Amino acid sequence: YSDWYGFQSQVRFSQKNIWHWRDWTIESLNADIGYDSMVVQLLAGDESLPFDPDHLRATGFLVRNRNTDSREQWIRDTIEHTSKALFGITMACAQCHDHPYDPITQEEYYKYRNIFEPVSVNIDNAGGGPNGNDIAGVARIFDQNRNAKTTFYIRGNDKTPDEDREIIPGVPVSLGEWSEPEEVTLPALARIPLLREPVARQVLARYESEIETLQIKLAHATEIKNLLAIRLSNPDFRLFEDSTNLLSITKVLTGDVMMQGDWSLTDGVASHDSANADNESWLDIPVIVSAPAYLSLQVDVAETTENAYVGVIVDTKDDLQHIEGCHIQLNGDQSGLHVFNGYEGSRNALANLHRSFEVGDTTHLKLELVIEDKLINIYLNNTLLQTYQSGSIENIQSVRLITRGAVVQIPHLELRDCSESPAIVPPDEFAKVVPKISINDMRPLYEEFGDILLSQSKLNLAIKQLELVAHKAADKADRYRYLAVPDSNDEAAVTAHREAHEELAKTVQGHQRKLALLKAELALQKARVDLRVKQLPSASTAEQQSDIEKAIDSSKTALENALKNKTNAEQKLTEPATPQYQGLIGSYGSSSGRRLSLANWLVSDSHPLTARIAINHIWLRHFNQPIVDSVFDFGLNGSTPTHPALLDFLASELKSPTYDFNPTSQKWDKTNESASSWSLKHIHRLIVTSNTYQLAYLSNKKNAAIDNDNRWLWHRPTHRMDxxxxxxxxxxxxxxxxxxxxxxxxxxxxxxxxxxxxxxxxxxxxxxxxxxxxxxxxxxxxxxxxxxxxxxxxxxxxxxxxxxxxxxxxxxxxxxxxxxxxxxxxxxxxxxxxxxxxxxxxxx
Known part of the structure; x- marks a missing residue:
């Protein structure tokens, strides 16, 4: 058994929620459902019992080995390990030539491969649960293409396919005949995961969680709109009325304040008295503040040289030496906002976050940073310049003031933790409305950003709420349609069922038409904003201008389509209702039946190896040594059994029990009222109540001289606990x-x-x-x-x-x-x- 693994949250091997297969295995062993039933469900639970979702978990046996990097390798591994595990034959080498030891031809290898050719992996979760959590989703196998064909490769080389040879599903003839597969029609519960209660409950919980999240976002959008409006109308706005100037605190003035350059601290004012443009000057102020946090920095600029700047760095002093910072370049070609971060002493410019604008004759700057975990908003003189996703910030342990080429005074520095985080503007929405170009050119859009964010937040919430209503209606209609089907011979009941379903269908359609209109309205709003953004003036070359014009034309086309879609959606609302609707999403069609034929062949009375393989593994676990040492190779190159008669007896007893344990006499009696066929508990009981199993671990020199390896089990084999x-x-x-x-x-x-x-x-x-x-x-x-x-x-x-x-x-x-x-x-x-x-x- 292995859980999924890969790169971070990306699955590369197996599948998430493979633990459902582990649980199925434990439950099946505890319930003693029979080894034959287990084999059938492991290989074809989706085909043998498609009406019982619990048995889908069993197919995790085939999911476990999945390799997302190479389907070819996954199928080859599936061939190798199903044959080794279930009937003890090594088939891998037969992909290139006939088997060197066992009577298996190369063509039989490809016939066996054809059984698994249609398969793919899915997880029945209908999108998962709240916050990405997924408990109900079952990792399972299904036939993606029931008519999938297998190509025969000459000498096993995929560059030399035999295009004329047709491969049909099959097994090695030497191991017995099998029945040709028949297509399996799947019932609704197998085709539509959402009809299963655990999945349905999880999806409803996800909808409710998403609605709650959007309600919080709407509240934030309202707060952001009001906040931005106040900042734009009042240049003297302060986020917090009460503030403490860190530069005035005695602890800072007398503490371990580190600096480089011409800095001084006098009466709560930090001054940099040189316009030296050669090196960056800095002043470190130790402080401990937890995020979410707010930082405000007032700067008075007295003198500058070329490419002068002033800014601030927050230092977490964590194991990664993570910093986040920004500076305002006061003049030169790159004037405006520059953002950077750093790890382990490095500083990395985030060029995509640069905001170009002219500072001009402005000598008084107020720079603000609002920090919440991985989000940072940057304001300059109450104008939101940038919002972006940073590295995780839990604590700030130092603030560094930086400048180059400027004589400045910093009369006020505030850093505080916020028990309730100020409204953080989300980066994605901001970037779409206020693109990364000159802030002077985008002023009209900037002023409208709050209104756009609020409008779209309202629409997003309304859409999700109506999606839930429509989903519940579709769920009700589909459950009635598929799970309340009357007797086909009762014409009156069939008619009543159809009419009742049509009414339910019309209700669903009504909700879905309203939902389509809301989505069309949202798409139209986004298209209008996108076009306005594309039409903003920008300095560009002739070649760049050509690309810009193409982008504008594309946005105009998108806007025209959005207008048409909204008009069509409005028209649909006025039309009479019909019973046409989009039902619950189905994932599967019919199945090929190939794996079911393989499973039935393996547990048939005529198959010579399945029971023996199982017995050998059981014996190995009890005695720490198997009867056949080559546990996965019962072929001609494998080991001979140490006790062939014992192996045959136990294999026969597994398939058709003839003994029953008498608790009174504490002996085994031959009886017709024995355990169920293929009962693993029966075999375990037979072994652990045997004299051999109950032997002592004690050694005996005389016996050891004859059989030092304990081949004949004259004492209990010793082994360490697992x-x-x-x-x-x-x-x-x-x-x-x-x-x-x-x-x-x-x-x-x-x-x-x-x-x-x-x-x-x-x-x-x-x-x-x-x-x-x-x-x-x-x-x-x-x-x-x-x-x-x-x-x-x-x-x-x-x-x-x-x-x-x-x-x-x-x-x-x-x-x-x-x-x-x-x-x-x-x-x-x-x-x-x-x-x-x-x-x-x-x-x-």
Whole structure:
């Protein structure tokens, strides 16, 4: 088993929510549904039981190996591992030539491949839940193209296809005949994930969450509009009436203030007294403020040289040495706002955020930064210059004033944390309305930005609210249409059902027509703004002007189309309602039935290997050594069984049980009233109640001289606990293990304090719990047999691990409270941990 992994949140291997397959496996084993049923559902749960969504989880068996970088590699791996895992034959080498050992031709390899050719991977979540959370979505297999064909490659080279050879689905003839596949028609519950209750509930929760988010955005838009209007009308506006000048605080003046250049601090005023243009001068002021934060800087410019600037840097002093800053260039070709950030001592100019404008004769500047987590708004003299997404800022620990080529005085510096963040203007909306050109040219749009933002925020909210209404209506109509179907022989009921559905359909159509009009209105607003932005004057070359004219023509066409769409939407509202509507989105058509034929072939009475493979793996887990050492190769090149008769007997008993355990006599009786066929619990019970399984671990020199490798099982094979059992046992013995079954995987780094069983933590080649790795936790690349070791650092982990120390103290406290006497404590401890009393020597 492996959870998904890839790059950051991008899936490259497997699929998100693959844990549903893990849960299906656990539930199926607990319910003892039969190994034959498990095989069928693993390969073709979507075809065998398409009306039961729970069984879709089983197909995660095929999803687990998906490689998004190469479908070809995924299909090849699927061929290799389904054959190894389910019928113990290595088929990979037959893609280039006939199998060198086993009676499998190259064409049979491609026939087997053709079974999996149609498949693809999906996740049934209908878009997921609130805030990107997705619990209901099931990672599953489906036939994307049920008629998919397979190309035969000569010598396995994809550059030499045999175009004339037709490949049909099939299996190696030497392993028995199989039935030709038949197309599987999927019922509504299988075709339309939204009809399933868990998915439906999750989608409704997402709509409600999105509406709540848009309501907050509307409130912010209202606040932003009012704030921008006040700033534009009142040059002396102050965001906060009360303010503290950091430059006047004694702690700063007498503290560790670092500076470079001709800076001085007098009576709460920071002055830079040189217009030296060679180097940047700076003044560092230590301060600790948590985000969201507000910074205000007043600057009086007395003298400048060419390309002079003044600005500010906020320093987080975190592990990445992250800074964010800006400066106003007071003159020169690049006058205006410049934004930059930096990590680990570097400073990176963010050229795309540059705002060009002339400062002119202005000598008094007020520069403001509003900071909230990863968003920063920059104002100059109450005009919003820029809004952008920065790196994460949790704390500001230093403010650096910077200047070059200017004599300036800074009479006021304010930095404060804001318990309630001031309204932050979102960068995407601002960039669309107020593009990255000269601020003087875009003044009309800037003044209208608040109105545009508010109008579009209202429309976005109204659209989402109506989407929810329309979705609920479509859900009601489709559930009635597909899940309340009357008997086709009852004509009156069929007619009544059709008429009732038509009324529901008309209701849906009415909502969808209104929704189309709202969306058309929003698109029209955006098209108008886009055209106005494109038509703004700008300095450009002849070649650039040609591109600008093309962009303007494109925007004009988009505006014309938007007008037509709105007119059509308005016209539709006046037309009589019809029962035509867009129903719930369906994901699937019919399926090829190829995988179902393969699964039925594998569990048929005539198949010689499926049961034997399963028995060999079960035996391996109980005795730490298999009956056939080559666990995935039962072919001619594989190992011979150590106990062939035992393997045959157990395989036969798995398929058709003939023995039943008598609890009274504690013996196995041959009876017709035995366990169900393919019962794994029956086999486990048969093995663990056998004399062989109950042998002691004790060695015997005489027997060891004859069979030192214990091939004939004359004593119980010794083996170390699996890593997961070690961790879970530590928690269980202290009474702390959380035995809840099922659910999404926890991050592996939580393994020391989250007390769920080890199987419920994220496990992939890139992410594994450190404690489990010490004890050879399961390797996702080892599909058939676990490597185990016994090394010194495992003992050290048991002595020093935080998990073991904490749980040991809990257990010791429990037993000491109940049994304060030393003798009683020692006996109880041995019995609790080892299920036996201590020996006399141990007791001493």
């Amino acid at each position: 890593a997961e059992v070690v961790r879970d046992s530590v928690l269980f013995l202290a009474g702390e293990l959380d035995t809840t079954i099922g659910g999404a995987s926890f991050p592996s780094e939580h393994g020391m304090h989250v007390k769920r069983r080890s199987m419920y933590f994220h496990q992939s080649p890139e992410e594994q719990m450190d404690f489990l790795k010490v004890f050879d936790g399961v390797d996702p690349a080892e599909c058939y047999r676990r490597h185990t070791s016994v090394v010194p650092h495992q003992s050290l982990a048991l002595f020093n691990s935080e998990l073991v120390i904490v749980q040991s103290r809990i257990l010791a406290h429990q037993l000491n409270t109940e049994l304060p006497a030393d003798d009683d404590f020692i006996i109880a401890l041995f019995e609790h941990m080892l299920s036996r009393p201590p020996t006399k020597q141990e007791h001493r």
